[in-house]
Amino acid sequence: MTTTQKVVLLACGSFNPPTNMHLRMFELAKDHLHRTGKYNVIAGIMSPVMDSYGKKELESSKHRCAMVSLALKSAKWVRLDTWETEQTSWMRTRLVLDHHQQMLDNQSNMAALVKEAPSKKRRKDKQNEEVITNCDNKEACEPEQAPVQLKLLCGGDLLESFAVPGLWADEDIEEIVGKYGLVCITRNGSDPRKFIYESDILTRHQDNIHIVTEWITNEVSSTKIRRALRRNESVKYLVQDTVIEYIKEHGLYGTGDKKQSLL
Numbered sequence: 444m445t446t447t448q449k450v451v452l453l454a455c456g457s458f459n460p461p462t463n464m465h466l467r468m469f470e471l472a473k474d475h476l477h478r479t480g481k482y483n484v485i486a487g488i489m490s491p492v493m494d495s496y497g498k499k500e501l502e503s504s505k506h507r508c509a510m511v512s513l514a515l516k517s518a519k520w521v522r523l524d525t526w527e528t529e530q531t532s533w534m535r536t537r538l539v540l541d542h543h544q545q546m547l548d549n550q551s552n553m554a555a556l557v558k559e560a561p562s563k564k565r566r567k568d569k570q571n572e573e574v575i576t577n578c579d580n581k582e583a584c585e586p587e588q589a590p591v592q593l594k595l596l597c598g599g600d601l602l603e604s605f606a607v608p609g610l611w612a613d614e615d616i617e618e619i620v621g622k623y624g625l626v627c628i629t630r631n632g633s634d635p636r637k638f639i640y641e642s643d644i645l646t647r648h649q650d651n652i653h654i655v656t657e658w659i660t661n662e663v664s665s666t667k668i669r670r671a672l673r674r675n676e677s678v679k680y681l682v683q684d685t686v687i688e689y690i691k692e693h694g695l696y697g698t699g700d701k702k703q704s705l706l
């Protein structure tokens with residue numbers, strides 16, 4: 444029997460607000476990795492960046508985390524993680540990966556990671572005493588299992604930002620693609636294969652970089668959503684209804700003074 448490598452996908456970003464494409468990225472990456480026959484994606488994490496990241500029009504992490512949590516209500520295997528937003532200063536992505544890898548290496552955190560609806564299961568522990576686990580995905584929760592591999596999930600634009608002078612340290616890029624690995628979803632305006640070809644570090648680690656071609660192209664971006672909201676245009680079917688309701692309720696992205704319904 445061939446064994447597959449267990450993988451957890453980590454997406455870092457502003458999620459300002461979270462769009463349907465942020466959610467789609469996880470599905471696309473999972474399908475792609477499963478098709479290789481080598482990987483078993485057991486969980487996904489969305490980690491909103493902290494407020495001091497300082498991006499233009501960045502809404503507070505309180506609101507962004509609340510919106511990600513609402514967007515993920517129907518997601519079975521992806522969850523929000525607020526650790527990044529709770530730090531005292533902005534964390535480089537490599538350090539965010541290190542944190543989550545440490546969490547994964549601690550087996551007792553595994554049950555909390557797997558989001559599937561818990562159904563209490565009985566099994567015998569090493570001392571042959573019956574214990575109840577809170578984990579449905581037995582394979583993911585077995586204590587004596589191979590380590591779980593964390594991979595960074597991103598779009599083509601984030602990959603290409605590796606070339607922005609002073610933005611990413613070479614050692615961090617080396618560690619991200621070398622130790623962890625990258626799953627990159629193609630995005631209009633980026634050419635990840637060419638970008639890898641032009642980078643010595645990325646070419647060296649190209650076996651650890653998975654490029655996923657999004658054939659059902661969807662050029663939604665948070666910038667376009669914020670623009671539409673400002674203009675009182677509908678964003679229905681581009682963003683989860685629960686997120687639209689939240690935006691309206693809190694008057695985010697210039698919706699505060701609008702009278703009519705955005706839904």
Ligand SMILES: Nc1ncnc2c1ncn2[C@@H]1O[C@H](COP(=O)(O)OP(=O)(O)OP(=O)(O)O)[C@@H](O)[C@H]1O
Binds near residue numbers: 464
């Ligand atoms: N349409 C898309 N296709 C592929 N990747 C995407 C898409 N939208 C977002 N991503 C990826 O999601 C992650 C988080 O991105 P981010 O929060 O910046 O979203 P965004 O839509 O690019 O927002 P903004 O317009 O504010 O930059 C990044 O890795 C980004 O590349």
Ligand SMILES: NC(=O)c1ccc[n+]([C@@H]2O[C@H](COP(=O)(O)O)[C@@H](O)[C@H]2O)c1
Binds near residue numbers: 458491601612
């Ligand atoms: N040096 C680094 O680790 C580095 C540099 C720039 C952006 N990032 C991260 O990439 C993500 C980019 O998000 P945006 O595309 O929304 O700007 C954020 O999570 C941010 O923290 C990391």
Ligand SMILES: [Zn+2]
Binds near residue numbers: 600
């Ligand atoms: Zn972006």
